[in-house]
Amino acid sequence: MRVTVNGESLELSESTTLLDYLIRRNLNPAVLVVEYNGKILHRDHWSQIQIGDGDTLEILSFVGGG
Amino acid sequence: MDKLIIGGRELKNRLFIGSGKFADESLIGPIVAQTGVEVITVALRRVDLSGGKENILNYIPKDCVLLPNTSGARNAEEAVRIARLAQAAGCGNWVKIEVISDNKYLLPDNNETIKATRILAEEGFVVLPYMHPDLYAAKELERAGAAAVMPLGAPIGTNRGLKTKEIVRILIEECELPVIVDAGIGKPSEAAEAMEMGAAAVLVNTAIATAGNPTMMANAFSQAVQAGRQAFLAQPGETTEYARASSPLTGFLRS
Amino acid sequence: MSFHQIIEGYKDFHIPAYLSKVSAGEVKAALQKDFLKPQDFLTLLSPAAAEHLEAMAQKAHQLTLQHFGRVIQLFTPLYLSNFCVNRCLYCNFNSGNAIGRRKLDAQEIRAEAKAIAATGLKQILLLTGDVPGKAAVDYLIEAVTLVREYFTSIGIEVNPMGVDDYRRLAQAGVDSMTIYQEVYNQAVYDSLHLSGPKKDYHWRLNAPERACQARLRTVNIGALLGLHHWPTEAFFTGLHASYLQNKYLDTEINISLPRIKSGPVGYQPQSPVSDAELVQILLALRLFMPRSGITLSTREPAELRNHLVPLGITRMSAGVNTAVGGHIDGHSDDGQFRISDERSVDEVQQMLISKGYQPVTQDWHHIAG
Numbered sequence: 001m002r003v004t005v006n007g008e009s010l011e012l013s014e015s016t017t018l019l020d021y022l023i024r025r026n027l028n029p030a031v032l033v034v035e036y037n038g039k040i041l042h043r044d045h046w047s048q049i050q051i052g053d054g055d056t057l058e059i060l061s062f063v064g065g066g
Numbered sequence: 067m068d069k070l071i072i073g074g075r076e077l078k079n080r081l082f083i084g085s086g087k088f089a090d091e092s093l094i095g096p097i098v099a100q101t102g103v104e105v106i107t108v109a110l111r112r113v114d115l116s117g118g119k120e121n122i123l124n125y126i127p128k129d130c131v132l133l134p135n136t137s138g139a140r141n142a143e144e145a146v147r148i149a150r151l152a153q154a155a156g157c158g159n160w161v162k163i164e165v166i167s168d169n170k171y172l173l174p175d176n177n178e179t180i181k182a183t184r185i186l187a188e189e190g191f192v193v194l195p196y197m198h199p200d201l202y203a204a205k206e207l208e209r210a211g212a213a214a215v216m217p218l219g220a221p222i223g224t225n226r227g228l229k230t231k232e233i234v235r236i237l238i239e240e241c242e243l244p245v246i247v248d249a250g251i252g253k254p255s256e257a258a259e260a261m262e263m264g265a266a267a268v269l270v271n272t273a274i275a276t277a278g279n280p281t282m283m284a285n286a287f288s289q290a291v292q293a294g295r296q297a298f299l300a301q302p303g304e305t306t307e308y309a310r311a312s313s314p315l316t317g318f319l320r321s
Numbered sequence: 322m323s324f325h326q327i328i329e330g331y332k333d334f335h336i337p338a339y340l341s342k343v344s345a346g347e348v349k350a351a352l353q354k355d356f357l358k359p360q361d362f363l364t365l366l367s368p369a370a371a372e373h374l375e376a377m378a379q380k381a382h383q384l385t386l387q388h389f390g391r392v393i394q395l396f397t398p399l400y401l402s403n404f405c406v407n408r409c410l411y412c413n414f415n416s417g418n419a420i421g422r423r424k425l426d427a428q429e430i431r432a433e434a435k436a437i438a439a440t441g442l443k444q445i446l447l448l449t450g451d452v453p454g455k456a457a458v459d460y461l462i463e464a465v466t467l468v469r470e471y472f473t474s475i476g477i478e479v480n481p482m483g484v485d486d487y488r489r490l491a492q493a494g495v496d497s498m499t500i501y502q503e504v505y506n507q508a509v510y511d512s513l514h515l516s517g518p519k520k521d522y523h524w525r526l527n528a529p530e531r532a533c534q535a536r537l538r539t540v541n542i543g544a545l546l547g548l549h550h551w552p553t554e555a556f557f558t559g560l561h562a563s564y565l566q567n568k569y570l571d572t573e574i575n576i577s578l579p580r581i582k583s584g585p586v587g588y589q590p591q592s593p594v595s596d597a598e599l600v601q602i603l604l605a606l607r608l609f610m611p612r613s614g615i616t617l618s619t620r621e622p623a624e625l626r627n628h629l630v631p632l633g634i635t636r637m638s639a640g641v642n643t644a645v646g647g648h649i650d651g652h653s654d655d656g657q658f659r660i661s662d663e664r665s666v667d668e669v670q671q672m673l674i675s676k677g678y679q680p681v682t683q684d685w686h687h688i689a690g
């Protein structure tokens with residue numbers, strides 16, 4: 001199953017929830033914001049979303065900026 | 067007490083700082099503790115999937131107002147998108163609109179900024195647009211629902227000081243909104259100068275973050291901002307603007 | 322070069338003709354300048370400039386704030402004697418005028434000084450009529466010695482003297498001298514001063530310079546406004562001040578704006594000066610001489626004085642009685658001229674404070690000798 005994460009095309013071996021995917025990638029869900037197929041997805045829904053073939057994810061967080 | 071109110075929030079400290087370009091972001095906590103800075107800008111970026119970097123929010127004390135910028139936006143649409151993402155991240159509803167499509171001088175695009183401001187203000191954001199100082203644009207931003215205007219003192223990151231002084235002075239005189247001088251302020255004396263003119267606050271990033279001793283420099287800026295503010299409140303005598311009559315001095319001759 | 326040579330330099334220059342041709346543009350250009358040339362100063366005395374009084378006032382106000390702050394020096398005259406050998410047509414003390422003559426003795430001088438000092442004033446101006454001679458100087462020195470303990474600044478306004486006499490007075494404690502040329506136009510001067518030593522125009526004209534040479538700290542000059550074409554008189558007053566200031570940098574050159582409205586019975590000023598014209602003179606002088614002190618006396622009414630405060634005035638008299646012995650016996654008959662502002666020192670101070678100005682009764686304190 002192919003997904004696009006932050007502009008990169010990746011192969012996922014098994015379907016997971018969004019929340020599990022983030023945790024598996026060593027990301028701290030508390031400080032992230034996720035756009036799922038072009039829509040902002042509130043963090044409450046992350047455990048219910050099952051990542052599927054062709055999905056696009058933008059995972060963002062805050063960095064220093066002026 | 068002399069307080070600045072933006073978006074319903076009472077601010078005691080008129081120095082806003084940016085969190086970019088710090089060699090060591092762990093300095094931000096001590097700086098906030100020492101200066102009492104209340105507003106800090108942050109930027110939103112794609113996470114580095116290879117992991118490693120600590121999140122900037124871990125370094126910013128929880129009681130600060132986060133002011134996410136829309137850096138990277140090249141038009142109103144992108145700015146709006148970034149603002150919404152930032153809001154979804156759960157860090158409040160303040161946003162600094164920054165629309166830049168010029169990669170050489172990084173000058174803001176006032177037209178796109180006005181458009182983005184209109185949309186986001188309507189959605190309930192506290193919008194602080196970074197702008198090129200221009201009276202008409204400032205008035206338009208006012209009408210678009212901005213909570214303040216943030217004219218640049220000089221191009222971003224140049225530390226060149228208050229090059230736009232004469233125009234910023236006009237904005238201060240003519241705008242109802244707080245005028246926050248953003249970008250270009252390189253030295254505490256320049257921050258004081260802006261405050262003396264009546265700026266509501268100044269936003270400083272590069273000059274603090276890239277100083278030899280950022281903590282000490284932040285302290286210096288904080289004091290300069292306070293001094294400048296007090297000087298403004300104390301109403302210094304005008305120097306050369308003879309033509310600017312506050313009240314007529316010879317009116318009695320006609321009576 | 323003497324100041325008289327400067328006046329002579331304008332012999333073939335028709336001032337009224339120049340003034341009538343000044344344009345609004347020239348006035349604005351003069352207003353833009355940081356340093357005014359004599360011609361710019363004259364421009365500001367023109368009818369065209371009269372249309373720009375407000376702009377002149379704003380600049381004059383700013384310059385005064387810049388150089389002096391919101392501060393007004395207060396002083397009062399003490400009339401020692403009204404005996405006079407001259408016959409100046411416009412003056413009540415002139416020898417042809419039948420008034421009660423009086424010269425204060427030591428006890429009376431002390432009593433007057435005490436009465437004035439009780440109002441809080443520390444700067445005094447001693448006046449006499451014109452009685453030249455050594456005895457008069459000795460008397461003056463005696464008076465200075467008597468009042469010294471009450472005042473920190475002692476000025477004199479008496480007949481013109483030589484450098485040596487000014488020096489003696491300076492040694493006795495005089496720090497400032499005031500002398501008005503009355504009128505710079507020599508022909509008019511001659512016609513107004515019927516007899517007596519005052520007929521000597523040059524002796525009087527050079528008196529301020531002799532005082533500078535005697536190193537008096539402050540020299541105060543002026544023309545009696547109303548005696549002759551005011552723009553010309555104001556122009557030469559300014560030039561005189563500028564001449565002295567440039568030549569004697571260590572002397573403070575002040576300018577007074579005495580306006581004559583009436584005189585002894587039968588005398589009418591030939592060229593009366595209106596309020597607006599007085600304002601124009603004040604403003605033009607301030608712009609031409611930004612650092613000179615400008616004095617306004619109680620000849621002017623209270624309300625006008627209040628309005629003139631922000632326009633460039635730095636020194637005012639207060640609690641004035643122009644009669645000899647007026648402070649001890651409370652009358653003001655036979656005064657030198659009629660005063661219009663009869664407020665007490667306290668009332669003038671209150672007025673200044675209410676306008677945001679600080680009344681200053683003492684500018685310095687002697688710490689030696």
Ligand code: SF4
Pocket residue numbers: 405406407408409412413414415416449450451519
């Ligand atoms: S002006 Fe002076 S000199 Fe002339 S009469 Fe009066 S007191 Fe005497």
